[in-house]
Amino acid sequence: MTLKRALLGAAAIAIVAVIGLAWLLLPWYGSAQIEQDVTFIVPDGATLTSAAAKLEDEGLIASADAFLLRAKLLGGTGHIQAGEFELPAGASPARILDIFQSGEVVRRFVTIPEGLPAVLVHERLMAEPLLTGGIAVPAEGSILPDTYSFERGESRQAVLARMQAAMDEALTQEWAKRGPDTIARSQREALILASLVEKETGKASERPLIAGVMTNRLRQGMRLDVDATTIYPITQGRPLGRMIRLSEVRDPNPYNTRAVAGLPPGPITNPGRDSIAAVLNPADTDALFYVADGTGGHVFARTLAEHNANVRRWREFREREGI
Template identity: 55%
Template structure:
């Protein structure tokens, strides 16, 4: 009788252990309590214990203690990563651990279009609510236009440093491939001329031609007479929103190429890679003049006489549009 009772107890104990083991395992592979997808932030330096408690507080897992035990038993030795992660609805504990051990952090993006002046780059960075810290207006021409990813709570200064490092790398790479007999002799001059090319044409196919024209003017000691250089000291590169005044055309300052020979003191915007490349490998042309052609591009001319004819055509187009 006692032997039968012992056997029964052993069976019941084994059954209980089996059920407990099944429950323990199902707590690792089974669906979690999260009702809908949400972002979860693993703080820098967070431990498994603190992160488990945070996961439980946010309703992603049922039990912090259970998650810790199962993670140590089933999760392998990979460390958890700092960052922001996307957790799907009803993710199992196994899925949750795998996600926060991965490099698949949520990335956010900020874009600097070609030709965006530095004052607007600073405004764009400051307008990103997921970034932290202050950032001053960067030096004009120091930022490479493009799309940059960032993580939540990343310092704005770090994102700006990446933008500026990208410009330095790009300028170095293109400078090494530059043509001979350029109108510019330094990287700084190339960047300044590229900023004018960037602002003078919206057509990528024209960049090398515009660069060739301005290179010719520099070599001949002619004024560049680029309208954007009039506007820059007035607005720091933002749109003027009106026609340029005669007094502004005649203004003497470090940027206005209607009142000075040579390049402005500094760039007037942040030029893109293609404008820099155009300046360092300009089109071989005799063109010295250009005027809008009504299609978004320009009509180029080698002589003042030909240029004046192009100007008349442009005025005719504007009169037909009712602009004059």
């Protein structure tokens, strides 16, 4: 009889243990209350306790207390990360904790195209609703055009700082690879000249040749005659929206290379790495002039007579096409 009672007692204990283990494990490793993929934000400075309370408030787990108990017993000791996370449909509480501890933070992206001036970079960053805080209009030419990732809630200043650090790094790297034919005497001059090349052509293959023409003209003391430098003091890089006036062409302000020889005092846009590389290693050319050819590129000339003929053809093309 005693043996039978002992066996029954042992069986009862085993059953209780199994039930207890099932109570502990099934809710932890079984599906939570996430019916579809959802993003969840763990704020900066959040603890697991506050994150659990937020999960419960948003209806993603049944009980914060139960989550915390099982996390303490089964979830390890890793700290949770701050940021935005993607929680997949049907994720278990164990999976949620693993995502918080070691998962990838959801990253967003903002693209700065080559040749976007500082005022429009400012507008683009200020218009991004997932960034926080304000910024001043950055210095012209201080931003490297590229696609940058950011996290929801990150400050605009932090993103801008990465863009400016990228430009500093790119300019330093390209400067180290400069060739003997560059006319730039400093990284600053290279940046200014690159901004002019960036505005003059959107055709990547032409950039070294445009840089070569500008280099030739600067060496001969000729004006660069870049329309974008005439427009820049008027609009700070925004489209002019009309023809340039004769008074503006003749305005001897230091940016206006139609009226003043040499480089302007500062960049007129944010040039890409290719334009920087082009002015530091310009094409070997004897061309001094170029004009649009109607295909998005340019036709180049060595003499003013050749250039004038090319200009006539360009004007005929515009009249014929109605542009």
